[in-house]
Amino acid sequence: xxxxxxxxxxxxxxxxxxxxxxxxxxxxxxxxxxxxxxxxxxxxxxxxxxxxxxxxxxxxxxxxxxxxxxxxxxxxxxxxxxxxxxxxxxxxxxxxxxxxxxxxxxxxxxxxxxxxxxxxxxxxxxxxxxxxxxxxxxxxxxxxxxxxxxxxxxxxxxxxxxxxxxxxxxxxxxxxxxxxxxxxxxxxxxxxxxxxxxxxxxxxxxxxxxxxxxxxxxxxxxxxxxxxxxxxxxxxxxxxxxxxxxxxxxxxxxxxxxxxxxxxxxxxxxxxxxxxxxxxxxxxxxxxxxxxxxxxxxxxxxxxxxxxxxxxxxxxxxxxxxxxxxxxxxxxxxxxxxxxxxxxxxxxxxxxxxxxxxxxxxxxxxxxxxxxxxxxxxxxxxxxxxxxxxxxxxxxxxxxxxxxxxxxxxxxxxxxxxxxxxxxxxxxxxxxxxxxxxxxxxxxxxxxxxxxxxxxxxxxxxxxxxxxxxxxxxxxxxxxxxxxxxxxxxxxxxxxxxxxxxxxxxxxxxxxxxxxxxxxxxxxxxxxxxxxxxxxxxxxxxxxxxxxxxxxxxxxxxxxxxxxxxxxxxxxxxxxxxxxxxxxxxxxxxxxxxxxxxxxxxxxxxxxxxxxxxxxxxxxxxxxxxxxxxxxxxxxxxxxxxxxxxxxx
RNA sequence: GCGCCCGUAGCUCAGCUGGAUAGAGCGACGGCCUCCGGAGCCGUAGGUCAGGGGUUCGAAUCCCUUCGGGCGCACCA
Numbered sequence: 242x243x244x245x246x247x248x249x250x251x252x253x254x255x256x257x258x259x260x261x262x263x264x265x266x267x268x269x270x271x272x273x274x275x276x277x278x279x280x281x282x283x284x285x286x287x288x289x290x291x292x293x294x295x296x297x298x299x300x301x302x303x304x305x306x307x308x309x310x311x312x313x314x315x316x317x318x319x320x321x322x323x324x325x326x327x328x329x330x331x332x333x334x335x336x337x338x339x340x341x342x343x344x345x346x347x348x349x350x351x352x353x354x355x356x357x358x359x360x361x362x363x364x365x366x367x368x369x370x371x372x373x374x375x376x377x378x379x380x381x382x383x384x385x386x387x388x389x390x391x392x393x394x395x396x397x398x399x400x401x402x403x404x405x406x407x408x409x410x411x412x413x414x415x416x417x418x419x420x421x422x423x424x425x426x427x428x429x430x431x432x433x434x435x436x437x438x439x440x441x442x443x444x445x446x447x448x449x450x451x452x453x454x455x456x457x458x459x460x461x462x463x464x465x466x467x468x469x470x471x472x473x474x475x476x477x478x479x480x481x482x483x484x485x486x487x488x489x490x491x492x493x494x495x496x497x498x499x500x501x502x503x504x505x506x507x508x509x510x511x512x513x514x515x516x517x518x519x520x521x522x523x524x525x526x527x528x529x530x531x532x533x534x535x536x537x538x539x540x541x542x543x544x545x546x547x548x549x550x551x552x553x554x555x556x557x558x559x560x561x562x563x564x565x566x567x568x569x570x571x572x573x574x575x576x577x578x579x580x581x582x583x584x585x586x587x588x589x590x591x592x593x594x595x596x597x598x599x600x601x602x603x604x605x606x607x608x609x610x611x612x613x614x615x616x617x618x619x620x621x622x623x624x625x626x627x628x629x630x631x632x633x634x635x636x637x638x639x640x641x642x643x644x645x646x647x648x649x650x651x652x653x654x655x656x657x658x659x660x661x662x663x664x665x666x667x668x669x670x671x672x673x674x675x676x677x678x679x680x681x682x683x684x685x686x687x688x689x690x691x692x693x694x695x696x697x698x699x700x701x702x703x704x705x706x707x708x709x710x711x712x713x714x715x716x717x718x719x720x721x722x723x724x725x726x727x728x729x730x731x732x733x734x735x736x737x738x739x740x741x742x743x744x745x746x747x748x749x750x751x752x753x754x755x756x757x758x759x760x761x762x763x764x765x766x767x768x769x770x771x772x773x774x775x776x777x778x779x780x781x782x783x784x785x786x787x788x789x790x791x792x793x794x795x796x797x798x799x800x801x802x803x804x805x806x807x808x809x810x811x812x813x814x815x816x817x818x819x820x821x822x823x824x825x826x827x828x829x830x831x832x833x834x835x836x837x838x839x840x841x842x843x844x845x846x847x848x849x850x851x852x853x854x855x856x857x858x859x860x861x862x863x864x865x866x867x868x869x870x871x872x873x874x875x876x877x878x879x880x881x882x883x884x885x886x887x888x889x890x
Numbered sequence: 891g892c893g894c895c896c897g898u899a900g901c902u903c904a905g906c907u908g909g910a911u912a913g914a915g916c917g918a919c920g921g922c923c924u925c926c927g928g929a930g931c932c933g934u935a936g937g938u939c940a941g942g943g944g945u946u947c948g949a950a951u952c953c954c955u956u957c958g959g960g961c962g963c964a965c966c967a
Contacts, residue, residue, distance in 0.1 A: 274910060284909055290947065297947080321910045322948085364967080404967055536965060546893090552964085559965040566967045628894065629962060656895070657961085661902090675960085702929070730929090745895060746903080747960065753916090754902065758929050760915040761903090768929050776926050783926095822906075834904065834914095841914080844930060853926045890929070 242341050242814035243272075243281075246334075249311045250281050250327050257308040258285070262293060262300075272811070276804040279318060279326030280811055286323040297323025315799065331802040335810050335863075336795035338870045343816040343877035346391030347824075355393045357577050357616035358384045361490065361497070362399045362623070364406040365479040367440045368433035369489050370685035371750055372624075372658040372678050378739035378883070379655055379829060380622040381495045385881045386824045386832065395613065398497040399573070402479035402504050404566075406680075408460040410436050411474045413443040416456050422474050433485040434687070436478070441683030465507055465563065476504075484591065489688050493732050494883050499613050500597040505585055506573055508600070512564050514583050515572035516557075524640035525557050535560030541636060555633050567630055571637040578638075578646045579615035587613065618649040620827075625654040625745075653827050655744040660686070661751040675749050686750065695731035698756055703727060703890070729885040733763025736883045741833035761837050763884050766875065769840035770886045772847055773872045779853055780865075788869060789862045801863040805849065809842040809867050813874040820881060836878040843871045 247270045254268040268285035286301035293300060301323040308317060308325075315330040360380020363373045380396070387394045401407070414420040418439075428435055447453050463471035483500065490496070506512065516537075519525040525537045533556055542553035557568040575581040585598035596613070623631060631652035638647040659675040660668070670676055670684055678685035703723055738755050742748050758764040777787040802810070816835065823831040846867065855861040879886050 269907080271906085271909090278910075282910090287909065287947080324910070401967070406967075533965075538965095547963095556965050561965075563965085565965070570967095625895070626961060627967085630967085654894095659960090677960095706927085706929080741903090743903080747896075749902075751902075757916075760929095762915085762929085764929055765915095768927090772927075772930085779926050819906095826906095828906095830904085831906085837914080845932090847926080848922090848931045851926060890927090 242338060242817060243811070244818050246281060246313070246329075246814075249313070250283070253308055253311045254283055254285060254304070254325065257304050258289075261303050261307040262289075264289070264292075272815070273320075273324070273326060276808045276811070278320050278324075280329045280807075282320070282324045282326040284324055286325060290323070301325050329811075331799045331807060331810075332795055332797045334814075335797075335802065335866055335870070336791045338810055338814060339789070339791040339794055339866060341814075341873075343813065343874040344389050344820045344881065345817065347817075347821050349821070350391045351617075352391065352393070354617035355395055355615065356387055356618045356620060357395050357397060357614070358387070358620050358622065359397045359399055359577075360384075360622035361486070361495075362401070363486050364404065364680070365400055365402055365482040365486070366406040366410040367437040367482070367680055368431070369486050369688040370678055370680070371688060371691055372685070373486075374493070374688050374691075374735065375655060375658050375739050375742075375748065376622055376624065377490055377495050378493070378736050379653065379744070382736075382740050382829045382832070382882055383620065383622070383653065383824070383827070385883060386820055386829065389877070389881055390821065390824060392824075395499065395616065396497045397499045397501050397577075397613075400479065400483055400500055400502045402475065402483075402502050403461075403464040403507060404503065405457065405461060406440075407475050407479055408457050408464055409443045410440050410478055411460050411464070411471055412453075412456045413439040413446075414478070415460075415471065415474055416453075417443060417446055422470060422477060425474060425477055431485065431689070432481050436482060437680075437683065437687065440680060444681045464504075467504060467508060487590075487595070489692070492689075492692050492728075493735055494885070497595060499587075500590060500595065501573070501585070502598050503569065505598040505600075506569055506576075509583060509585065511572040511576060511581060511583060512568055514581055515568070515575055516564075518575075518641055519557070519571075519637070522641050524637065528554075533560075539633070539637060539640065541633070546632060547636070567633050567637075570630070570634050574619065574634050574638060574650060575641075575643075577614050577616050577619045578643070578649075580638075580641075580643060580646065584614070618651065619646075620651045620653050622653045622655070625656050628652060628654055651827075653744075656747040658748045658750050660684075661749040661754075664750060664752045667752065675747070686752075691752075691755070692731060692735065694752075695734055695756055696727050698758075699727035699730040699734075700724070702730075702758060706890075726887055726890065729887045730758070730764050730767065730890070733767050733884040734758060735763070737763030737766065737833060740882050741830050741837075743830050744828060764890070766836055766840050766879060766884055767886055768890055769843050769847075770872060770875055770879070771888070771890050773843065773868050773875075774888065776852055776865075776868055783853065785853075787865075789865045793862055794866045797859055797863055797866075801859050803850075805842070805846055806863060806867050809839065809846060810870055812839055812842060813870045816874050816877060820878075832878055832881055836875060836882060836884075839871060839875050839878070843868075843875075 251268055251270050258264045258266050268283045270281055270283050273279050273282040286297045289300055290297045301319040304325055305317050305319060310317060313330055313333055314327050316328050318326045320326045358380055361377045363369050384394050384396050414425050460471045463469045464475045525539050528534050528536050528538055533554060536556045537558035538554040538556050540554050541547040556565055558564055586600060587596050588599040590597040635647050635650045659677050665676040703726060780787040819831055819835045823829050850864045852861055852864045
């Protein structure tokens with residue numbers, strides 16, 4: 242909403258600048274820190290003071306004289322050091338907010354293009370931990386934001402089912418424990434927890450006798466070839482673990498459009514196609530000698546961003562003929578853009594709505610009209626430690642002459658999640674400093690454990706508020722399923738915790754902090770909405786109108802909008818630009834922060850300005866209007882954040 | 891050695907393309923439920939924005955530098 246007004250103000254200022262000083266200047270328009278100062282402001286007089294050799298306030302005053310007050314504004318003032326501040330005609334602007342869609346299709350979105358978001362990508366060999374949750378929440382919130390902005394978006398979850406990590410657990414089952422494939426199949430849930438322990442056990446087993454690493458190598462080959470008992474065990478393992486990961490993510494309302502499997506990339510020779518292209522364009526060369534003798538390498542020395550590397554060449558094909566991860570990833574990235582000239586075959590995963598890449602089977606059903614890949618922009622949500630590899634993938638596209646696609650290959654990098662000293666110590670790990678999680682060492686907090694803990698705590702809090710028998714003040718609330726509500730609160734707490742952190746910062750995961758339901762938290766957002774809804778319910782019960790109409794708001798005297806009420810209206814009008822900026826800069830914490838700002842303002846207003854007991858009809862309707870605007874705005878942001886909003890708490 | 895990220899209140903962190911008095915949450919202390927639900931609100935205390943230079947009318951923000959901390963720089967993913 243506010244973007245339009247910003248443009249209008251900028252236009253008015255520009256023509257005033259032209260008229261008063263004969264300048265062609267593009268003025269900055271911002272929101273002043275306090276509402277009494279105004280609603281939109283420009284520091285352009287400060288910027289131009291040097292050029293015009295005049296005092297900023299004098300410039301500002303002159304500007305205001307020449308300024309034609311734009312429609313919808315009540316006055317313009319000069320404030321502070323020389324700011325030109327615009328004040329809305331409040332009732333009029335508030336009325337436009339009543340029916341406004343808080344976050345609508347963005348003008349900058351091309352409806353024909355598709356963005357591919359890849360996230361989660363957990364190695365299918367053990368349970369998901371909280372680090373994976375950060376990845377999945379960021380990816381999911383990004384996808385939701387893009388879709389809210391009208392962008393066609395496809396979410397892919399890459400399954401590395403032929404890598405070392407899977408191989409290690411296969412070795413654990415077959416060699417360390419002497420299991421058969423049938424034994425693995427018969428293991429009870431939680432299968433991913435079993436593998437969690439086994440994986441770290443295998444690590445120690447290798448260390449005890451390094452000759453055992455030969456088993457890993459042999460298993461890796463079997464996985465890549467897709468044949469034999471080891472491959473069969475690997476397929477079963479990956480399939481069971483993926484099912485568990487999907488179940489974990491479903492608990493926090495995260496889903497996908499497509500699972501892409503590395504085994505299919507190998508089976509369909511995607512790399513062979515990519516390799517042909519790389520050789521043709523000279524992007525890779527064969528090393529006859531040196532430390533990389535016998536390998537195909539991609540030279541990076543010419544590229545600006547790879548200066549200063551010890552070894553300016555990246556191995557793509559090893560001397561034994563196998564392909565490195567980067568090689569496979571370049572092929573996969575080409576496919577995402579529709580540049581490979583090959584496609585997967587598709588089937589439903591476990592007969593559900595989710596698609597996976599798979600050998601087509603007669604009964605499995607093919608994708609029909611479903612078309613995957615062929616994105617115009619690809620956003621890979623991968624932690625910051627892999628920045629180097631992501632840059633090489635991009636350089637690969639560049640070397641193949643796909644400049645646009647290289648530019649549109651975006652690495653959404655975020656920092657890792659470590660354990661806080663306090664939490665690490667409580668879990669029995671040595672914790673003198675922040676502790677990095679490690680699947681190999683078995684250090685970490687499992688995602689499902691954290692979710693269980695959050696749900697238990699939610700349930701306790703609900704029961705505490707409702708009394709020991711779980712009944713509320715009335716029958717409707719008593720019949721509510723406390724389990725459902727507890728889950729909603731847990732989801733809100735977790736998702737908000739992950740979404741509010743700036744991506745460039747390492748999260749020091751603290752269990753107390755993460756399970757807090759007070760202050761800046763998901764439940765705090767939920768509670769604010771519950772309060773807004775309660776007001777309207779109470780109005781209904783009292784036989785009063787629970788909504789105020791736009792035309793009524795427009796006719797209110799401007800004096801009813803005290804600065805604190807007005808602040809919330811103005812904040813609500815910024816939802817669209819906040820979400821657009823978040824999506825453009827991949828700084829999704831902006832959305833979470835904005836949601837908290839809104840909720841904080843509303844909670845404060847709630848205590849200061851009663852609605853039900855207000856006798857003055859104008860005041861009551863203004864407050865009701867603010868409540869409506871708040872509700873709509875926070876609902877829109879909560880939808881993007883994936884924070885569910887319960888009817889009661 | 892080269893590159894990226896971080897250093898703001900006791901703790902965890904915001905601070906938008908340089909701008910108005912550096913803000914939240916947690917913790918501490920003190921208040922507020924005969925009044926729309928206290929998962930809330932109001933107030934108090936707490937800051938050499940790591941240090942030092944520079945650019946500017948103006949720097950937490952931009953540049954240089956020093957010091958701390960984290961992460962990368964594989965024929966592993």
